[in-house]
Amino acid sequence: MTSPFQFSASDVHIERRETVFQGFFRLDKLWLTHARFDGKNMPVFTRELFIRGDATCVLPYDPVRDEVVLLEQFRLGALGRDQSPWLLELVAGMNEDGETPEEVARREGQEEAGLTFRSLERICDYLVSPGGTSELVHLYCGLVSAESAGGLYGMEHEHEDIRAHVFSSHEAIEMIRDGRINNAAAIIALQWLQLNRSRLRNEVGL
Known part of the structure; x- marks a missing residue:
């Protein structure tokens, strides 16, 4: 049986690329070809790619109180579904040039929830929807005290309206x-917590 990952980025050839939209986000159109599993090359075809950049998300967890902090805010992409477009999410932010994911995590913890992380534990990095967007998420668990967590947050000039909840x-x-x-x-983060909760609590002597 053939092993996976026989191809690399060098097996993709981009014939042409142009930006077809540039607003809050960017959309590129690509003409490309790549190697096929049967040894031939794919005919040139087109795809649109949503250029979003990398992001960092953090699950704030208090191992002493065994509580998490989740943020409620409006999300346009959930509009039109059979649910509320106000979602419960993690602390999150886009990575700016020159920032490490850890720096983004600590900045967004303060801006979105008024939290200071005692430590950050990496969960994973994952591609959000690689069939159509370039976005990669750096996912962390951040240890905090949730004793006084909760309330209203967000950067008004970025049109953020966030309520922090403790569960x-x-x-x-x-x-x-x-x-x-x-x-x-x-x-992903909460399922990771389910697997690692006992260890995190044991590490603080519980």
């Missing part, structure tokens, strides 16, 4: 089971 870890995981939380970053 027990059990309740947050139940919201995945019943579908109240249905965005990828929060699902």
